[in-house]
Amino acid sequence: MRNIQQLFIYATISIILSACKSDTKEETKEIKIAKTEIKGDCPKYILDNKKNNLNISVFLDLSDRITQPKTIQKDTEYLKSVSKAFTSHVKTKKLIFLQDQMQLYFNPEPTNDAINAIAEKLHIEFDKNSPKAKITETEELYAGQPAEIYNLALADAKNPKDFPGSDIWQFFKYNVKDYTISNCHRNILVILTDGYMYHENSQIKEGNLSSYLTPKSLHRLPLSNSKWETTLNEKGYGFIKANENLEDLEVLVIGVESLNPKNPYAIDVMRAYWTNWFNEMGIQKFKIQNADLASSVEKVIEGFVNP
Known part of the structure; x- marks a missing residue:
């Protein structure tokens, strides 16, 4: 009888200890989950x-490149395509999940208040309370307002020498x-530029690295023959690193074209x-697109924004 009682006691203790171990495992598991929980401001x-939440930022290079009428024409068409890709995405979402935005940037900020006022109009946000009419309104704004930005910028600086440049590096x-980066969105930065980079107040050089690249500075480099890539890598030519940890940003550069007619490899170098x-x-996802027909680039934009 005593042996049976002892066995019963041992069995009871074993069950209790087993339950305690199980509780400990569950508690540890819960603590681990709590530590890895992602937090955000949404x-x-x-x-x-x-x-699936788009945050599209567009950077306009308002340097002397815009003195060319064909550049303005192409830029405005590219902007239409970007807004079209944006609104196409918005149309696919359920109302409750709408959390998408699009905006325009320059650097430095234009001194003309009218340009800044237009840029403010082109800051578009969609949420669950946005009316359907806002989609059409967005497309109309991006179809008409950007041309006015270029006209105002040209009026402020009629001579190409009056353009100080566009400071993409400082941006x-x-x-x-x-x-341009929100932790609640897929972040896309579209840069409309010719591929060169310059601003009069941002000319930094560190060895063979620089914060700028102009037709003149490119012409001085030994990168105009078929061995340009080997030379570039061996000599370490390139842009100075401006930032880090931009893994949450995708970049689409549109409009790259050569202003170095004597260098057949200029676009490759850029x-x-x-x-x-x-x-x-x-930056893990990016695409560098040459200047091309608007209809061709539209496909590139749509494929990048809505893969």
């Missing part, structure tokens, strides 16, 4: 849908994280400069 159902160094620069800053 509702959880929006954060969970992050990759990446000081503004890109604050202006593409290498941009590619290496993006890689060094941690």
Whole structure:
């Protein structure tokens, strides 16, 4: 009888200890989950849908490139295509999941208040309370207002020498994280530029690296023959790294064209400069598109925004 009682006691103790171990495992598991929980400044159902929430920023290069009428014509068509890709995406979403936005940037900020007022109009946000009419309104705004920006910029600087340049390098160094990256969205930056980079107040050089690339500076480099890539890599030519940890940003550069007629490899060199620069800053998805017919580039834009 005593042996049976002892066995009963042992069995009871074993059950209790087993239950305690199980509770400990469950508690540990819960603590681990709590530590890895993702936090954001938007509702959880929006954060969970992050990759389907578009945050498109467009950077306009308002340097002397816009003194060419064909550049303005192409840029305005490219902008129409970007807004069309944006609204096409919005149309596919359920109303409750709408959390999408699109905006326009320059650097430096134009001194003309009228340009800034237009840029403010082109800051579009969609949420669950947005009316359907806003889709059409967005397309109309981006079809008409950008041309006015170029006209105003040209009126302010009628001579190409009056253009100080567009500071893309400084924008990446000081503004890109604050202006174009949201932890609740898929972040896309579209840059309309000719591929060169220059501003009179941002001319930094460190060895064979620089914060700028102009037709004149490119002409001085030994990169005009078929061995340009080997020379570029061996000499370390390129842009100075402006930022880091930009993994949450996708970049589409549109409008690259050569202003170096004596260098048949100029576009290849520019593409290498941009590619290496993006890689060094941690940007994982990007595309560098040459200036081309608007109808051709529209397909590129649509494929990038809505893959």
